[in-house]
Amino acid sequence: MPDKNPHTEFHHALRVNKNACTGCTHCMTVCQTKAIRVRNGKARIIANRCVDCGECYKVCPVSAISVEQDDLQMIFDYEARVILIPSIFIGQFSHKIPASSIYSALKDIGFTHVFQVENTVDMVLEAYSEYRQKNEIRPLISSFCPAIVRLIQVRFPSLVDNIMRVNPPIDMSALYYLEQLKASGIPAEKTGLFYATPCAAKIAAIKSPVGDTESVITGVINMNFLYNKIQRYLQNTSAEKNMPVTDDLLNSRGILWSLTRGEAVHCDKRALAVDGIRNVTEILEDVENDKLGSVEFLELRACDEGCAGGILMTGNRFLTVERLRKLASEHAGSKEDKDKKLSDRFINVKEHSFLGNIEPRNIEKLDEDFNVAMKKMARKRRMMCFLPGFDCGACGAPDCQTLAEDIVQGRAQISHCVFLQHQLVKQNLLSHEKAGKITEEIWGNERLEKNCNKIGAEDENY
Amino acid sequence: MQYRFKIAGGDFSNAGTVASSVKKILRQLNINHTVSKRIVIALYEAEVNVVAHAYSGLVEIDIDSEKLRAYIADKGPGIPDIPKAMEEGFSTASPQVREMGFGAGMGLSNMKRNCDILNITSEPGTGTNVEMITYFKPDAR
Numbered sequence: 001m002p003d004k005n006p007h008t009e010f011h012h013a014l015r016v017n018k019n020a021c022t023g024c025t026h027c028m029t030v031c032q033t034k035a036i037r038v039r040n041g042k043a044r045i046i047a048n049r050c051v052d053c054g055e056c057y058k059v060c061p062v063s064a065i066s067v068e069q070d071d072l073q074m075i076f077d078y079e080a081r082v083i084l085i086p087s088i089f090i091g092q093f094s095h096k097i098p099a100s101s102i103y104s105a106l107k108d109i110g111f112t113h114v115f116q117v118e119n120t121v122d123m124v125l126e127a128y129s130e131y132r133q134k135n136e137i138r139p140l141i142s143s144f145c146p147a148i149v150r151l152i153q154v155r156f157p158s159l160v161d162n163i164m165r166v167n168p169p170i171d172m173s174a175l176y177y178l179e180q181l182k183a184s185g186i187p188a189e190k191t192g193l194f195y196a197t198p199c200a201a202k203i204a205a206i207k208s209p210v211g212d213t214e215s216v217i218t219g220v221i222n223m224n225f226l227y228n229k230i231q232r233y234l235q236n237t238s239a240e241k242n243m244p245v246t247d248d249l250l251n252s253r254g255i256l257w258s259l260t261r262g263e264a265v266h267c268d269k270r271a272l273a274v275d276g277i278r279n280v281t282e283i284l285e286d287v288e289n290d291k292l293g294s295v296e297f298l299e300l301r302a303c304d305e306g307c308a309g310g311i312l313m314t315g316n317r318f319l320t321v322e323r324l325r326k327l328a329s330e331h332a333g334s335k336e337d338k339d340k341k342l343s344d345r346f347i348n349v350k351e352h353s354f355l356g357n358i359e360p361r362n363i364e365k366l367d368e369d370f371n372v373a374m375k376k377m378a379r380k381r382r383m384m385c386f387l388p389g390f391d392c393g394a395c396g397a398p399d400c401q402t403l404a405e406d407i408v409q410g411r412a413q414i415s416h417c418v419f420l421q422h423q424l425v426k427q428n429l430l431s432h433e434k435a436g437k438i439t440e441e442i443w444g445n446e447r448l449e450k451n452c453n454k455i456g457a458e459d460e461n462y
Numbered sequence: 463m464q465y466r467f468k469i470a471g472g473d474f475s476n477a478g479t480v481a482s483s484v485k486k487i488l489r490q491l492n493i494n495h496t497v498s499k500r501i502v503i504a505l506y507e508a509e510v511n512v513v514a515h516a517y518s519g520l521v522e523i524d525i526d527s528e529k530l531r532a533y534i535a536d537k538g539p540g541i542p543d544i545p546k547a548m549e550e551g552f553s554t555a556s557p558q559v560r561e562m563g564f565g566a567g568m569g570l571s572n573m574k575r576n577c578d579i580l581n582i583t584s585e586p587g588t589g590t591n592v593e594m595i596t597y598f599k600p601d602a603r
Contacts, residue, residue, distance in 0.1 A: 157489070157495050158495035158496075158498060158499045285482060286478075288485060288499070288502060289478050289481050289482065289485075289502060289503070289506045290502075290503045290506065291478065291506070293563070360495065362489055362492065362495075364486070364489040364490050365489065365490060365491070365492035366490050366491065366492070367492065368492060370491060370492060370493075370527060370598075371527060373490065373491045373492050374463060374491060374525070374527070377463060377487070377490055377491060378463060381463075
């Protein structure tokens with residue numbers, strides 16, 4: 001494998017399928033980091049701006065955005081084939097389907113071990129309180145949601161120091177199980193650790209992690225893919241064949257961790273839990289203005305309802321939350337639920353609790369050099385006096401300001417604006433042919449031809 | 463480079479828009495985030511002061527290669543005793559304003575802490591003028 005520097009190259013799990021994309025601009029306008037442009041009639045993702053939040057995936061009307069995953073066959077390269085499942089994985093199935101059926105289905109697919117991701121949350125909580133004691137900066141921001149960590153890096157560079165450098169449960173659990181298998185005689189090189197992911201951001205974080213770490217996770221399998229396989233298995237197998245699940249049950253903290261408030265409830269001081277990337281952007285603006293006062297901890301998640309709202313989840317997210325809350329309340333209060341899990345066991349991976357440095361990557365800067373940035377800024381402001389300012393997106397950029405920025409950075413021209421283009425043609429500063437060509441460069445040459453295959457047209461589903 | 467903003471007195475829901483706009487400008491100019499954080503906090507306090515106490519205000523931002531100068535002029539009651547107003551905890555804000563989480567009497571001292579030069583002049587009954595200068599390089603003063 002070629003050397004890859006995780007700090008300069010960013011792995012993205014979101015892909016645009018060029019054959020399916022119609023260049024409709026839905027994804028472009030919804031993107032919180034303005035990472036999408038339309039060129040040649042297709043959406044294009046700008047790698048250093050994308051935070052893998054998946055908003056584009058949610059909004060795409062033709063399902064042209066996909067999430068890459070590792071080939072399932074890859075698991076058979078390993079003797080111990082571990083699937084790490086988060087609690088929401090079980091939560092998306094009806095309560096009539098016992099965990100044992102799901103475990104059996106996963107074994108039928110080819111996995112030898114099924115482990116739950118949130119078994120290490122008590123270890124993570126210990127790391128949280130240690131981190132809180134050692135660091136004065138407030139509010140502390142959870143590092144749990146990788147899309148949020150990246151959002152802060154690119155859009156809120158001044159808040160990078162507020163991110164807690166604590167490894168999330170998935171990494172701690174992967175390390176823990178690797179050690180546990182080693183102790184039972186299976187060497188690390190024969191162990192394949194696979195993570196069932198609810199979202200694209202987790203994939204990106206595993207493939208190019210932040211904070212000077214390298215993930216021990218071997219591969220990632222998308223949850224929707226596994227969901228379909230399990231449903232198919234359940235349809236064709238009788239319940240009697242299922243193996244009982246004996247150990248590895250999560251405590252209530254683990255069950256609820258990835259849902260909204262799952263982390264914030266454990267903070268004894270003021271803590272806010274915010275979900276949905278737009279809400280998170282709003283709260284981060286307030287943090288930057290020092291507007292929140294004495295808030296100690298911020299749990300921020302890109303998806304509505306936390307991981308239950310992940311883009312690779314199949315079930316209805318509100319039902320998933322309801323089932324998990326019910327399950328957690330059945331556990332809560334019991335003696336074994338109050339006891340800390342794993343943290344005092346013989347395998348100690350606590351030393352891996354903390355992350356290294358997380359660098360800001362300001363994507364909004366017009367130039368490294370201040371004087372050049374000032375000149376570009378002046379030019380951009382002048383440009384805005386001419387651009388219409390109603391953000392139609394017809395230039396292939398999400399709004400007029402972004403077009404102005406693309407122009408000063410040499411990535412677009414003023415004639416990309418359909419309104420200014422019209423003016424230029426009228427004043428004989430641009431020929432009709434050239435104007436037509438510019439439009440084709442952005443929208444492709446078949447864009448304005450009759451096509452009954454689009455949504456709402458005669459042959460919509462054909 | 464110059465920027466101008468208007469502030470409406472009493473409009474708490476929009477308090478902070480100037481600070482947010484300036485923050486965005488500083489990000490585009492690649493200003494060190496520790497410096498930009500100070501500027502934004504000081505400016506936000508100044509903005510809230512106008513909203514809480516004055517009828518209307520104007521903000522002028524001047525950016526050159528070494529510093530940002532903010533000039534905030536408001537029409538309002540003015541400040542009769544500036545040294546007193548600079549004391550931490552001193553506030554003339556009404557109980558209603560305090561209820562909204564503003565008016566704790568930390569504004570002016572917070573502004574002073576977060577800029578390099580602070581000049582306040584005021585004519586009671588007419589208004590207040592605030593000038594704040596922050597250097598981009600911490601040792602450029």
